[in-house]
Amino acid sequence: MAKFLDSILGRSSTTTAESDYMxxxxxxxxxxxxxxxxxxxxxxxxxxxxxxxxxxVKDEIYNGNIVIVDVSRLKMxxxxxxxxxxxxxxVAHDINGDIVGLGDQKYVILTPTSVKISRDKIGGGL
Amino acid sequence: MAKFLDSILGRSSTTTAESDYMxxxxxxxxxxxxxxxxxxxxxxxxxxxxxxxxxxVKDEIYNGNIVIVDVSRLKMxxxxxxxxxxxxxxVAHDINGDIVGLGDQKYVILTPTSVKISRDKIGGGL
Numbered sequence: 001m002a003k004f005l006d007s008i009l010g011r012s013s014t015t016t017a018e019s020d021y022m023x024x025x026x027x028x029x030x031x032x033x034x035x036x037x038x039x040x041x042x043x044x045x046x047x048x049x050x051x052x053x054x055x056x057v058k059d060e061i062y063n064g065n066i067v068i069v070d071v072s073r074l075k076m077x078x079x080x081x082x083x084x085x086x087x088x089x090x091v092a093h094d095i096n097g098d099i100v101g102l103g104d105q106k107y108v109i110l111t112p113t114s115v116k117i118s119r120d121k122i123g124g125g126l
Numbered sequence: 127m128a129k130f131l132d133s134i135l136g137r138s139s140t141t142t143a144e145s146d147y148m149x150x151x152x153x154x155x156x157x158x159x160x161x162x163x164x165x166x167x168x169x170x171x172x173x174x175x176x177x178x179x180x181x182x183v184k185d186e187i188y189n190g191n192i193v194i195v196d197v198s199r200l201k202m203x204x205x206x207x208x209x210x211x212x213x214x215x216x217v218a219h220d221i222n223g224d225i226v227g228l229g230d231q232k233y234v235i236l237t238p239t240s241v242k243i244s245r246d247k248i249g250g251g252l
Contacts, residue, residue, distance in 0.1 A: 039242035043192065043235060045228065047250030056248050066169065066192065067248070068228065068235070102171065102194065106229070109169060109194070116165035122182050124173025124196070 041065060041112075049073050054084055057110065058091050064112045072106045167191060167238075175199050180210055183236065184217050190238045198232045 046057050047070040060067045069088075074081045088110055092099040098111040100119070109117055172183050173196040186193045195214075200207045214236055218225040224237040226245070235243055 038240075040240040041242075043224075043237060043241065043243040044246075044248055045244070046248035049250055053249035060248065068194075070229075070250070098169075103196075103232070111169060114164075114166040115169065116167075117169045118171070120170075122170055122172035122186065122193070123179035124175055124199075 043068065046070065047073070048084055050077075050080060051084060054087055057088070061091055061095065061097060061110055061112050066112065066115060067110045068102070069108045069110060070106065071108050075105065169194065172196065173199070174210055176203075176206060177210060180213055183214070187217055187221065187223060187236055187238050192238065192241060193236045194228070195234045195236060196232065197234050201231070 042060075042065045044060050044065055044067045046053070046060070046067050048054060048057060057067050057069055071081065071084070074084060085108070088108065089099055091097070092110060095113045097113055097115060098109075098117045100109050100117045101107070102109055111117060168186075168191045170186050170191055170193045172179070172186070172193050174180060174183060183193050183195055197207065197210070200210060211234070214234065215225055217223070218236060221239045223239055223241060224235075224243045226235050226243045227233070228235055237243060
């Protein structure tokens with residue numbers, strides 16, 4: 001569409017040629033979110049180190065957001081770890097969301113109502 | 127009396143006693159998705175080892191799903207890694223989604239239209 005307008009208005013298309021993707025560092029490939037259009041949902045990254053960190057995570061789920069929780073430090077305390085996971089699992093169950101471990105259980109993915117996590121992995125050869 | 131009724135009706139009260147939260151292994155806390163209600167969106171886990179794995183990831187994004195991509199093996203080949211990320215970034219940009227690295231860039235989170243990734247981490251103390 002922009003190109004079409006350009007051709008009508010006689011603008012040169014070369015001005016945009018070097019605009020994008022000239023290099024790829026982290027700052028550049030993460031810059032996509034710079035626009036101001038409102039999001040319908042957020043993915044939030046959280047760390048749970050002890051029980052007091054769970055309410056904020058639960059709030060996000062209740063608000064309809066997805067949370068990826070770093071539980072790696074929590075795992076050193078087995079009892080707290082199990083309490084927290086039991087708690088999060090109950091929330092996921094209550095609101096018809098979902099919960100699953102990622103990687104070597106370093107992360108736990110928590111989803112809000114009617115967002116599910118596929119158990120089938122994509123790609124990676126065998 | 128209840129026991130008497132149970133015995134008449136053939137019910138046993140012990141059957142429900144061990145229904146919930148008796149133990150917490152992965153199988154139990156991941157079982158939330160067992161219900162049959164349809165999901166409005168999926169979170170998919172993918173691995174990209176080379177360029178041929180990217181189309182399936184892009185398809186998921188175009189279909190409105192979130193993909194968490196394991197790129198750890200891809201990182202050994204710097205050039206392919208940058209090509210793949212450039213590609214994924216272009217998709218995220220095109221559809222007004224988002225892309226961000228997770229952890230030590232072991233994972234890349236990719237979101238579909240109007241789903242954004244918060245750069246503010248939740249919890250973790252200090």
